[in-house]
Amino acid sequence: MPRTLVKDLAAHIGERVTVYGWINTARLQRKMQFIVLRDHTGMVQVTNKRTEPPSDVEEALESTSIESAVKISGTVLANPVVKLGGLELVPDSVEVVNAAVAPLPINEQTGIDQRLEWRFLDLRNPARHLIFDVQTTVEEAMREFAYGEGATELHTPKFMGTASESGAEVFKVKYFDRFAYLAQSPQLYKQMAVSGGIDKVFEIGPVFRAEPSFTSRHATEFISIDVELAWIDGVEDVMSFEERMLARVLAAVAEKHGDAIRELLGVEVVVPELPFPRIAMREAIELLTAQGWKPEKNKGDLDPEGERSLSALVRERHGREFVFITDFPASVRPFYHMRHADDPTLTHSFDLLWKGIEITTGAQREHRYDVLVKQAEEKGVDTGPLASYLTSFRYGTPPHGGLGAGLSRILMVMLGLDSIRESTFLFRGPTRLEP
Amino acid sequence: MPRTLVKDLAAHIGERVTVYGWINTARLQRKMQFIVLRDHTGMVQVTNKRTEPPSDVEEALESTSIESAVKISGTVLANPVVKLGGLELVPDSVEVVNAAVAPLPINEQTGIDQRLEWRFLDLRNPARHLIFDVQTTVEEAMREFAYGEGATELHTPKFMGTASESGAEVFKVKYFDRFAYLAQSPQLYKQMAVSGGIDKVFEIGPVFRAEPSFTSRHATEFISIDVELAWIDGVEDVMSFEERMLARVLAAVAEKHGDAIRELLGVEVVVPELPFPRIAMREAIELLTAQGWKPEKNKGDLDPEGERSLSALVRERHGREFVFITDFPASVRPFYHMRHADDPTLTHSFDLLWKGIEITTGAQREHRYDVLVKQAEEKGVDTGPLASYLTSFRYGTPPHGGLGAGLSRILMVMLGLDSIRESTFLFRGPTRLEP
Numbered sequence: 001m002p003r004t005l006v007k008d009l010a011a012h013i014g015e016r017v018t019v020y021g022w023i024n025t026a027r028l029q030r031k032m033q034f035i036v037l038r039d040h041t042g043m044v045q046v047t048n049k050r051t052e053p054p055s056d057v058e059e060a061l062e063s064t065s066i067e068s069a070v071k072i073s074g075t076v077l078a079n080p081v082v083k084l085g086g087l088e089l090v091p092d093s094v095e096v097v098n099a100a101v102a103p104l105p106i107n108e109q110t111g112i113d114q115r116l117e118w119r120f121l122d123l124r125n126p127a128r129h130l131i132f133d134v135q136t137t138v139e140e141a142m143r144e145f146a147y148g149e150g151a152t153e154l155h156t157p158k159f160m161g162t163a164s165e166s167g168a169e170v171f172k173v174k175y176f177d178r179f180a181y182l183a184q185s186p187q188l189y190k191q192m193a194v195s196g197g198i199d200k201v202f203e204i205g206p207v208f209r210a211e212p213s214f215t216s217r218h219a220t221e222f223i224s225i226d227v228e229l230a231w232i233d234g235v236e237d238v239m240s241f242e243e244r245m246l247a248r249v250l251a252a253v254a255e256k257h258g259d260a261i262r263e264l265l266g267v268e269v270v271v272p273e274l275p276f277p278r279i280a281m282r283e284a285i286e287l288l289t290a291q292g293w294k295p296e297k298n299k300g301d302l303d304p305e306g307e308r309s310l311s312a313l314v315r316e317r318h319g320r321e322f323v324f325i326t327d328f329p330a331s332v333r334p335f336y337h338m339r340h341a342d343d344p345t346l347t348h349s350f351d352l353l354w355k356g357i358e359i360t361t362g363a364q365r366e367h368r369y370d371v372l373v374k375q376a377e378e379k380g381v382d383t384g385p386l387a388s389y390l391t392s393f394r395y396g397t398p399p400h401g402g403l404g405a406g407l408s409r410i411l412m413v414m415l416g417l418d419s420i421r422e423s424t425f426l427f428r429g430p431t432r433l434e435p
Numbered sequence: 436m437p438r439t440l441v442k443d444l445a446a447h448i449g450e451r452v453t454v455y456g457w458i459n460t461a462r463l464q465r466k467m468q469f470i471v472l473r474d475h476t477g478m479v480q481v482t483n484k485r486t487e488p489p490s491d492v493e494e495a496l497e498s499t500s501i502e503s504a505v506k507i508s509g510t511v512l513a514n515p516v517v518k519l520g521g522l523e524l525v526p527d528s529v530e531v532v533n534a535a536v537a538p539l540p541i542n543e544q545t546g547i548d549q550r551l552e553w554r555f556l557d558l559r560n561p562a563r564h565l566i567f568d569v570q571t572t573v574e575e576a577m578r579e580f581a582y583g584e585g586a587t588e589l590h591t592p593k594f595m596g597t598a599s600e601s602g603a604e605v606f607k608v609k610y611f612d613r614f615a616y617l618a619q620s621p622q623l624y625k626q627m628a629v630s631g632g633i634d635k636v637f638e639i640g641p642v643f644r645a646e647p648s649f650t651s652r653h654a655t656e657f658i659s660i661d662v663e664l665a666w667i668d669g670v671e672d673v674m675s676f677e678e679r680m681l682a683r684v685l686a687a688v689a690e691k692h693g694d695a696i697r698e699l700l701g702v703e704v705v706v707p708e709l710p711f712p713r714i715a716m717r718e719a720i721e722l723l724t725a726q727g728w729k730p731e732k733n734k735g736d737l738d739p740e741g742e743r744s745l746s747a748l749v750r751e752r753h754g755r756e757f758v759f760i761t762d763f764p765a766s767v768r769p770f771y772h773m774r775h776a777d778d779p780t781l782t783h784s785f786d787l788l789w790k791g792i793e794i795t796t797g798a799q800r801e802h803r804y805d806v807l808v809k810q811a812e813e814k815g816v817d818t819g820p821l822a823s824y825l826t827s828f829r830y831g832t833p834p835h836g837g838l839g840a841g842l843s844r845i846l847m848v849m850l851g852l853d854s855i856r857e858s859t860f861l862f863r864g865p866t867r868l869e870p
Contacts (some may be wrong), residue, residue: 003666020666022632022831040634069831073493098802100831118651118825122629132633136588143578155658155842157861158641161868173617174606175655176647176865182608189861192870196558197568199475205640206593212611220610223590231438232454310445366462367533388870392555396504396535407590426592426624430611433596435627435823 009076009087018073019044019089020097022124028330033061037072046072046080046087048096060094067100067124072076112421119426119435127264131234134257139204141252142225145245156189158182158206162385171210171220172251175195182208185404188389189207191226191336191365194400195392200307201228204407212430216419217357217409221428223406225410228402235348235364236337238401239324240359242352243276246322249372253414267416276322276352277314286308300329305414308356315355326350333374338401348401354413362403369393436508442476453508454479454524455532457559458501461537468496471519472507475564477522481507482523495529502535502559522747523563547856554870562699566858569692570846571710575638576687577660580680586637586662591624593617593641597820604643617643620839623824625663626771628801636663646701647865651854652844656863660845663837670773670783670799673836674759676736677787677795678711681757688849702851711757711787712749719745719760726760736765741789750790761785770811771797773836783836789848797838804828829864 004017021039035046050058064070074091077181082088105120109263122128143153163170164182171182181188190201207224229238252263254269261267279287281300288302288309295303302310302325313325328349330339337347351362366372372393374381383390411423423428427434439452448831454535456474470481484759485493501506509526512671513551517523536790541553550557557563578588590630596607598616606617618624625636638661646653656842663774689704696702714722716735723744737745737760749758763784784798801807807828811818846858861870 021834030697038632040632067831070831097833098831120627120631121630121830123633129632132587132589136582136586137590141581143575147571147575151571152567153574154567154860155641157656157863159656159863159868170607171615175606175868176645178868180606180868192555193558193860197473197564198534198558199615207589209593210611213742218574221594222594265737301457304821324858373632393533394870395534395539396502397530398455398504399787404461425589425628428592428594433594433610433613433615435597 005041005209006044008038009044009089010085013078013087014076016073016075016092018071018392020071021069022100023064023070023089026061026064026066028062033058033059035072035347036091037070037111038124038126043084043126045082045084045088046091047082048091057091060096061091064094064096064166065100065102067104067121068096069100071095071096071097084159090343092116100203107315109391112122112419115402116421116427119220123425128354128422130257130260130264130414131417132279132425134253135407135423136414137252137256137412138249138407138414140424141249142204142245145248146202146227149200149241151200152193152198153341154186154190154193154198154201154203155205156183156186156193156203156226157187169210171208184209185224186226187336188386190226190402191397191400192389192392194228194230195395195397199230201226201402216421217250219408219420219424219428220430222424225405225407226290226398226402227404230398230400232259232364232399232401235350235362235401236363238364238403239278239350239352240275242362242403242405243272243274243324244324245275247272250414261415265417266297267414269322269414272320276324277318277320278324278326278350279310279314280327281325281329282327288315296333299331302330303322307353307358311356314353321355323351323353333363335379336365336372338366339375351407352403357409357413359409359413360403360405362401364399364401366380367393367399369397384409440476441474441479443473444524445520447511448513448522451508451510451527452524453506454506455506457535458499458503461496461499461501462682463497463589468493470496470507472505473559473561480517480519480520480523481509481525481526482517491844492526492529495531495712495832496526499529499531499532500535500537502556503531503596504533504535506530506532513842547854551856551867551870552863558860563857565692565699566850567693567860569688569696569850570690570858571843572687573684573842573849575847576684577638577639577680577687581635581637581662584635584676586635587628587633588640589625589628589633589636590640591621591638591661593643593663604645606643606749619644620659621661622771622839623821625661626832626835627824627827629663629745630830630832634665636661636837640648649864651856652847653861654855654863655865657855657859658842659836660840660842662839663835665833665835666797667834667836670785670797670836672762673787673797673799673838674713674761674787675710676707677797677840678707678757678759678837682707682709685849696850700852702849704849705756707755707757711755711759712755713759713761713785714745714749715762716760716764717762722827724749734766736767736820742788742793746788756790758786759786759787764812768798770814770816771800773801774810782840787838787840789845792848794842794848795838795840795842797836799834799836802828802832802834804832808862 001018013409021037024036024038034046074089159180173180193201203226250271333347340346352360408420408423436453456472459471459473468483507529509524592614608615627637640657685706768782775781787795843855843858
């Protein structure tokens with residue numbers, strides 16, 4: 001018999017159906033057996049009355065372990081007493097497709113590290129499963145938006161011939177008789193695509209950072225959302241692209257998963273108003289300093305505590321979850337960020353904070369070869385390994401700008417999760433390469 | 436003035452507009468200047484009459500090098516004599532945004548290796564640019580199809596803790612105080628997702644193969660399209676998914692780019708009939724042997740020449756571009772392919788050939804732990820590094836199957852290109868890590 005999804009059962013009351021899924025719980029009483037079957041769309045109660053002698057169904061339900069994969073056929077009945085959708089399945093056939101070993105190695109009380117060891121079992125929890133349903137919707141909405149803006153989907157190489165952007169944090173790979181390096185971001189390549197006449201570049205793909213960092217926001221491998229827009233009039237075009245994209249994403253998530261997110265994760269998805277507030281870094285620091293904040297390092301930048309405080313302040317004063325910080329000092333930005341024409345100590349750049357967490361860095365790029373080389377030299381950057389990148393600016397590169405955002409961070413903030421370990425399918429950190 | 440795209444100029448006849456783009460060609464005559472400006476949507480002739488003394492526009496057009504980035508404002512006139520869409524732009528302002536160095540390092544006669552050195556300039560050629568417009572449409576259509584089937588978009592890790600699938604061809608990465616390995620395919624991880632209750636897995640992402648191979652079909656890094664479907668009734672479900680997805684893709688490409696592909700690449704995009712023909716490997720070998728084909732190695736498999744011959748035969752006899760080869764011998768398939776219940780020498784597997792090239796490998800997977808371990812041992816696979824993969828089959832893994840396909844190969848075949856070097860943004864091979 002063809003499969004009926006649990007979410008569709010209400011349309012089959014009085015009919016015989018077959019559901020496929022896992023045994024979520026079993027309550028075996030003296031006269032009755034109550035099983036909850038779970039598939040990726042929901043849960044249904046299976047209610048079986050014991051008989052004398054016991055039926056095959058009774059024996060199968062009695063002996064099958066939790067999390068075994070089963071196909072159960074039976075009749076769908078309306079039963080207002082049942083919590084799961086007011087219906088139950090009265091089984092006439094149970095097929096154990098693949099039995100699970102008992103006992104299970106994790107349960108509701110297991111901590112995150114042990115859960116990650118058993119990630120495939122961990123993901124069977126509907127609240128965890130939901131994260132990846134939401135991820136799918138997030139990416140779908142982002143791409144729909146980007147395609148609508150005329151973007152080209154590009155896949156930039158992850159192998160680089162030189163450790164060009166910042167040697168210190170790059171993974172090194174034995175590559176036949178030489179070495180390759182894993183891309184920390186598609187930065188150089190997406191700019192090369194703009195030089196190649198691709199009008200708007202869009203990529204969602206992995207990047208690699210050899211940082212021995214153990215915070216809730218860092219990973220050695222993560223999925224970066226990258227955008228690069230040609231022929232912009234200024235960095236405002238990039239911020240506008242991003243805020244409209246995120247508004248589209250949040251509208252799609254709220255519509256498709258808003259109820260489930262509220263129920264399973266206790267979080268309200270808010271579709272943001274546009275435009276997001278914009279605060280220049282200088283003003284942000286003044287506001288925070290007035291509150292008593294003292295930056296520890298990186299004069300002219302915010303530390304994570306500063307980011308949290310600024311977001312809290314914006315939320316308090318304006319009721320907004322998002323805020324762009326703009327006009328970062330050149331001293332804390334890479335050489336390729338374009339500087340203000342009237343004040344070369346400032347850049348046409350931004351970060352986007354969401355509920356206290358930085359989720360994006362963006363900027364207009366310097367597209368004039370001479371200026372770019374000068375800025376690299378001023379920063380003490382070794383331009384040797386950058387030769388092919390720099391050369392691409394000598395043949396009519398248009399003005400452009402772009403952004404990079406972390407997918408797992410966006411999901412973490414959106415869904416109120418503790419760590420990107422929760423919003424990554426299989427997390428990779430300095431001490432985690434398994435499973 | 437806001438930008439008008441070249442493709443939209445016909446709607447602005449008699450109006451003043453500004454176009455942004457590159458100087459494609461310049462024909463400077465005694466009385467007239469004819470410039471062709473190119474953006475990512477097309478080309479337009481800019482026609483300027485010389486004056487005495489010369490205007491600023493005339494001087495700018497005279498001196499600006501080919502491939503410089505410019506903004507040109509002027510009036511759109513209908514002119515049936517002009518080949519480019521029967522219109523021309525009479526300029527009143529030319530802004531050179533970023534001048535190109537002359538002479539250009541590549542031209543129409545440059546060979547592929549040198550073109551790849553200057554890939555960003557190479558991509559300004561509209562025929563090359565078109566490849567990535569098509570790529571965008573291909574991915575969009577694939578995802579629309581996959582989402583419609585209920586698939587979850589997943590990103591599997593590229594860092595693996597062990598070189599599990601096949602040690603020989605895996606790239607090794609220095610990973611803090613140990614080593615990591617780059618994933619050759621998401622195989623193990625997408626199966627783990629199925630064990631985790633993800634009903635249908637979909638991923639488009641990079642994979643890495645340390646093969647010193649220099650054919651037109653191989654790269655050390657390429658984009659793999661991966662699908663894994665839970666609760667299948669058999670491998671036919673996987674083939675059905677793929678053929679319906681490809682039919683959707685080709686319909687979208689034909690509709691959106693069919694004319695441009697015909698004009699720029701001389702190829703006709705054919706939307707295939709469903710279902711594709713299916714030929715069991717045994718029958719394929721009989722057919723080819725009858726034609727005089729002698730397999731060089733891999734008894735029970737086809738070499739590239741065999742694949743070309745079989746495709747030619749199917750095209751000749753049935754007029755079809757695609758053919759599934761099914762039921763490969765277990766001897767030439769990995770241990771995790773499910774075997775026939777009534778003949779363990781055969782697997783429930785397939786390759787898909789398109790115009791003589793293998794673009795996909797797929798199979799139903801063995802989901803029963805005991806059988807899987809037995810098959811691994813029979814093949815002499817070291818099960819130690821596979822421990823966490825194998826363990827995931829002990830907790831109720833449902834029947835499942837999937838496929839892996841190469842994006843660049845699909846584009847190469849679809850667009851009649853000589854090599855995946857042409858259908859990859861920045862190709863990576865054993866001797867190519869730049870640009």
